[in-house]
Amino acid sequence: MQKITIEPVTRIEGHAKVTIHLNDQGKVERAFFHVNEWRGFEKFSEGRPFFEMTQITPRICGICPVSHHLASAKACDRVAGVEPPRTAKLLRELMHMGQFIQSHSMHFFELAGPDLLLGFDADPAIRNVVGIVQANPELALKAVRLRGFGQDIIKRLGGKRVHPVFAVPGGVNAPLSVKDRDAILSQLDEMTEVIKTGIAIGKQWYEANLDLVNQFAVFSSGYMGLVDEEGGLQLYDGKVRLVDKDGRKLEEFDAQDYLTYIGEHVEDWSYLKFPFYRKMGWPNGTYRVGPLGRLNAATKINTPMANEEFKNWKSINGGKPVEGTLWFHYARLIEDLYTIERVREILEDPDILSTDIVANSTGFVGQGVGCVEAPRGTLFHHYQTDANGMLTKVNLIVATGHNNWAMSKSVEMVAKAFVEGTKLTEGMLNRVEAAIRAHDPCLSCSTHAVGAMPIVIEMYGPDGALVHCLTRD
Amino acid sequence: MAKVKVATDWLAACAGCHMSVLDMDERLVQLLDKIELTSTPITDLKHPPKEGVTVGILTGAISNTTNIEVAKQMRERCQILIALGDCAVFGGIVTMRNFFDMNEALKRAYVETEGTVDGQIPCSEELGRPVRVCAVNNIVKVDIHIPGCPPSPDAIYYALSELLEGRIPVLTGDNLKYD
Amino acid sequence: MATVNIKINGQQIQARAGVTLLEAAKEAGIDIPTLCHHPALANIGACRVCLVEVAKQRTLQPACTFPISEGMEVETESPKAVEARKFVLEMLFSERNHYCMYCEMSGDCELQALAYRYGLDHWTYPSPHAKMTVDGTRKYFIMDHNRCILCRRCIRACSDLVANHTLGVRFRGAKTMISADMDVPFGDSTCVSCGTCLQVCPTGALVDRKSAYMGREVHVERTASACTFCAVGCGTSIVTRAGHVLRVEGDWDAPNQGVLCVAGRFEPLYDRRERITSPMLRKGNGLVPVSWDEALGAIAAKAKGNSGKKAAAYVTGKALNDTLGEFLRVFQGKMQATVGTVEPTLADLDLPVGGSLADVDAADCILVAGGDPLATHRVLGYRVKRALDKGARLLVVTDKPNGMLPFAHRKFGMAQLDEAVKVCQGSAAPVVIYGGDLDKASARKLAALAGKARFISLFPASNGYRARELGLTNGFSANGVKVLYLLLGDEELPDEAVKEARRAPFLVVHAAYKSAATDVADVVLPAPLWYEQEGSFTALDGRKVVVKPAVAAPEGVLAEAAVLARLAESL
Structure with missing residues (x-):
């Protein structure tokens, strides 16, 4: 049997590697998506004061540090037995929206965009954000500004673009100033237009590439995401909704009870664990999260423009969950629109400038789960402490982890559909990477456990000898 | 004038340093007039070109055997090596793993964690083997250190601009931060 | 005033005789970096950050302990001094585990500030990454040995300012650890949670739980005020951000000399009673x-x-x-x-009032009767213990348990008050501290010391002095x-x-x-x-204290x- 290795997988966040095993005829037999690093946050956090986790865990991921910051703060709220005031929750959500804008926009324009705008088979030397800058400088600058706008919201609240210091157990450490509110508001119209441009580009691409989309890793699964009481999409807080492959509600549970519903499976070929729905067991209980998972789980979106797009979304598969992996990009753009609409709602809230931003503990609990929707999916932080608030156990289930099975599945499907061992091209392999990229995996997050993720492509002959190694240098 | 070739890569890192590179915003676009990004995590070339680059940038700590290979290759193929961010410069937060026995930490992560069902410690030969975590300069010679978690976009811009002017950057004031 | 002529960095300086090089430099406006030095504490020359080059000295000398002498010539930032200082800083960073990125003190840390000042963009020596204890056994603050640089400010604050003597070191050299009593968890120790060590710690080794991550010095406001929780009238600095009190620190320049107690520094911030906000x-x-x-x-x-x-x-x-x-x-x-x-208001006892903390400092004999300063006026109690460390004698007159008893040279029942008064009469500068457990008859006996001793009344309320007036x-x-x-x-x-x-x-x-x-x-x-x-209130020594x-x-x-x-x- 022959084996192809893609290492590192590029334009994803973190270190991954794909191995593709070929039979004697050069046909793909199996493909694996390996997460190749392990960093050990769960272990080395033990013994630290619980409240430090709001600063330790963002270092799991520099792209979605705010998600970790907030999931951690929510877990800390529980540990400390304190309910943040309304303004604090709104400000946390505002920061979270900033992060979605930067992360989703960066993913569309800078990471996945090159495939969509320049083509899967474009020269790898220019198939990147620089290529976009050269091909369409105006669009590229808009994209840069949009990402910067999202980061700027984070900085205005937490002092830094990456790894801000803002949320604390019971709330946040600073109110929003009138100056900052107005500065953010003044850019909203322009930024909304950039997102709409992105949506238009996306739609154009889908129209032109519908055949590819329909044969590119289309498969059924469960879907998970946070929703409000009416099933509306939520990103900062809500109930965890899990639906089956037909969109039927399986569960809608409080994140505190996540262990009742979610189990984690381990494979010896990846440092990233495989979460699944316990009641259906492994591997039947696998599901997808992130933009595709969330939009398939939600009933509606609570902001007008995004909800219009959401209606289109629901029509893609006749009201049933959307299954094609490449539809992740559309879902991400719809969420991008939602988050910018939500920024306006939050900024126009009459309570937003209040200084009632942090509450006092009413009684120490010593245990708690914090859950938010990170850009890449549902994120759980679970802390247990001793009576003094020193951590005794930490369990993290990260967004990308939930999609681990789906990424492996996509890799295998795309490899089988597009990779021809006898006449291997770089573009074939790029499609395999694109299958991973569509999920926008955050492998830094995934490897919090102790580790990171690169891709190489190597082909091994039936005797196990390396027959072909495809790298791009 | 020919563009200055730059390659970047990440080791055991959170990607925050690369985010900070992107956080130069428009200034990054301007820099692209003067520099050519070869292999980076946001581009598709997987390794620094064999003919070499002028500036190599590594973020993240050395935490496994793969990291060591990547660091050595970068060192061989660049003239000036920059360690960017606390993890690359000092070893950073990941060195907290060193406090624990490796197997104990792996066991916690892959066997004992609350949600794990029938856990096992991943050991496929496809995976890098964890090593004692250290800074990049413990493995290869580093020419320029830019600490910070992450370093500010201003610090990165300053350092690259100085290099483009042919000067070795010296970080002072707000450009030199550990947090 | 005797003066000495010295030259620092080429600048001719006339300094007061008998001061250290650090003091002389400071008075001349020359900044020599320090780390273990703290203005309120005795200098011990432990950290070696203040090393300077003194002409005709064989080695570099620590400015904080080096006395000046006539004609001395000093270079504070010579290449040799700077190199030594950087070496010291690098060793400090490498010795333990300093993770600035998530440290509560990052931005206000004195160690970090020095590293920035001397441009340390990396550390030469790899850390052994030895796992250190994080002691969270106390309610209000945490000791993280990972960030401890062994400057011993905490030990000196505990001993010299508060006279509590809980903190010390165990082992020597690289194994040295700050420890409490006979190496017990801090929460099980004789620590009284006055928080003075927390206030002097230069790094994030001591972390206040309540204000962690609530804002750095650049984000907060400080209000000079006074503690209203007893009649000692300690000066405070109330640290706030956006209308939220983050923590309270002691005012170094007030009579309490930076010291506060648990009832003034911590407890008020943990008050969970329900507020009344409307008539x-x-x-x-x-x-x-x-x-x-x-x-x-x-x-x-x-x-x-x-x-x-x-x-x-x-x-x-x-x-x-x-x-x-x-x-x-x-x-x-x-x-x-x-x-x-x-x-x-203790007016019925008809005893003098108005004795001060300074009187306690100057006392050679302290008589405590009918009250327990360590329970109700703690900073006064600490001051009494400090006087004892300097040789004063303590007489405790009580029929009840009393926190001062373990430190008393002589203990008396209330019936033996006369005897205690007699002992006191034999001393040169006696101070009487009295509280509400005194009855009128006993008070009359105590009044015998009226002409000789300074009297401090343990008013049960902070403005008892004024109420009595x-x-x-x-x-x-x-x-x-x-x-x-x-x-x-x-x-x-x-x-x-x-x-x-x-x-x-x-x-x-x-x-x-x-x-x-x-x-x-x-x-x-x-x-x-x-x-x-x-407004203001009148502290137990008759001093007007501004709030x-x-x-x-x-x-x-x-x-x-x-x-x-x-x-x-x-x-």
Whole structure:
């Protein structure tokens, strides 16, 4: 049997590697998506004061540090037995929206965009954000500004673009100033237009590439995401909704009870664990999260423009969950629109400038789960402490982890559909990477456990000898 | 004038340093007039070109055997090596793993964690083997250190601009931060 | 004043004789970096950061301990000194585990600031990454040995400022660890949680739980004020951000010399009682929020025809001077009501007052009778212990358990007070500290020392001194009283007193927090908290202590004196 290795997988966040095993005829037999690093946050956090986790865990991921910051703060709220005031929750959500804008926009324009705008088979030397800058400088600058706008919201609240210091157990450490509110508001119209441009580009691409989309890793699964009481999409807080492959509600549970519903499976070929729905067991209980998972789980979106797009979304598969992996990009753009609409709602809230931003503990609990929707999916932080608030156990289930099975599945499907061992091209392999990229995996997050993720492509002959190694240098 | 070739890569890192590179915003676009990004995590070339680059940038700590290979290759193929961010410069937060026995930490992560069902410690030969975590300069010679978690976009811009002017950057004031 | 001529960095300086090089440089405006040095603590030259090059000295010398002498020539930033300093800093970073990125102190850390100043963009020596303990066994703050640089400021604060002697080191060299008592967890030790060590720690080794990550020095505001939780009158710096009190620190320049106690530094920030934020009037069975006009109108209506003996008003001895003044003007002046304080003012003992912390410092014999400063006026108690360390003798007269007893050179029962007085008479500079457990007969015996000793009264309330001056005494009774006004501030009444108060047909309670007394009141008026008040009180040594608002009171909560003035108008 022959084996192809893609290492590192590029334009994803973190270190991954794909191995593709070929039979004697050069046909793909199996493909694996390996997460190749392990960093050990769960272990080395033990013994630290619980409240430090709001600063330790963002270092799991520099792209979605705010998600970790907030999931951690929510877990800390529980540990400390304190309910943040309304303004604090709104400000946390505002920061979270900033992060979605930067992360989703960066993913569309800078990471996945090159495939969509320049083509899967474009020269790898220019198939990147620089290529976009050269091909369409105006669009590229808009994209840069949009990402910067999202980061700027984070900085205005937490002092830094990456790894801000803002949320604390019971709330946040600073109110929003009138100056900052107005500065953010003044850019909203322009930024909304950039997102709409992105949506238009996306739609154009889908129209032109519908055949590819329909044969590119289309498969059924469960879907998970946070929703409000009416099933509306939520990103900062809500109930965890899990639906089956037909969109039927399986569960809608409080994140505190996540262990009742979610189990984690381990494979010896990846440092990233495989979460699944316990009641259906492994591997039947696998599901997808992130933009595709969330939009398939939600009933509606609570902001007008995004909800219009959401209606289109629901029509893609006749009201049933959307299954094609490449539809992740559309879902991400719809969420991008939602988050910018939500920024306006939050900024126009009459309570937003209040200084009632942090509450006092009413009684120490010593245990708690914090859950938010990170850009890449549902994120759980679970802390247990001793009576003094020193951590005794930490369990993290990260967004990308939930999609681990789906990424492996996509890799295998795309490899089988597009990779021809006898006449291997770089573009074939790029499609395999694109299958991973569509999920926008955050492998830094995934490897919090102790580790990171690169891709190489190597082909091994039936005797196990390396027959072909495809790298791009 | 020919563009200055730059390659970047990440080791055991959170990607925050690369985010900070992107956080130069428009200034990054301007820099692209003067520099050519070869292999980076946001581009598709997987390794620094064999003919070499002028500036190599590594973020993240050395935490496994793969990291060591990547660091050595970068060192061989660049003239000036920059360690960017606390993890690359000092070893950073990941060195907290060193406090624990490796197997104990792996066991916690892959066997004992609350949600794990029938856990096992991943050991496929496809995976890098964890090593004692250290800074990049413990493995290869580093020419320029830019600490910070992450370093500010201003610090990165300053350092690259100085290099483009042919000067070795010296970080002072707000450009030199550990947090 | 004898002077010495020295040259620092080429600058000719005339310095006071007998000072250290560091002091001489500082007075001349030359900044020599330091780390283990703290202005309030004795210098020990432990960290070697202040090493400077002194001409004709074989090696670099620590400026903090090196005495100046005539003709001395010094270079503070010579290449040799700078190199040594950087080496010291690198060693400090490498010795333990410094993770600035998530450290609470990052941005305000003195070690970090020095590393920035000397441009340390990396550390040469790899850390051994030895796992260190994080001791979280104390309620208010945490000790993280990973970030400890062994500067021993905490030990010196604990010993030299607070005289508590909990902290020390165990082992030597690289194994040295700060430890409590015989190496027990801090929470199980003799630590009194005064927090002075926390205030002097240069790094994030000691972390305040309450203010962690709430903002760095550049984000916060500081208000110089005073602690109102006992009569010592400690100077404070109240640290706030966006209207939230983050922590309280001791004022180094006030008589308390930076020291506070758990009751002033930590406990008030953990008060979880429910705040009253609006005037309330009993309507039917419940209290309903009403306007100030309505509440004050209701009181005025009842007050009419109930002046003189039919009215009584009691105020907490914590009330500020303005409040006490207005209180007397309204109730004594306008209404001729019976007035008094909620707490005793010790006026009935008829003993001198006014002794100060400085008197304690100068004392050779301290007599404590009928009170326990370590329980009620802790900073005074610490000061007594400090005097003992310097050789003063302690006599404790009590029939009850008393925190001072373990430190007493002689212990007496109340019946043996005469004997203690006699011992005291033989000393040169005696100080008498007395409290409310003294009866009048004993007080008369103690009065024998009046001409000789300085007397410090352990007033049960912070402004007891002023209340006593104003002739207020306690003696709480609702007998024959038709209208009773209680101004409690943040104090609560014991259940029996509440019962007594409720005997009055019309009860007004003016207080900051909900309590048994406000629950049964007919009118409740909100009062501001300690950090919202402006004014002054008179500490136990007769000193006027200024209290400043660090945070505005919630809307609808008015200053006590202002409320009383409005009440006076409506009468």
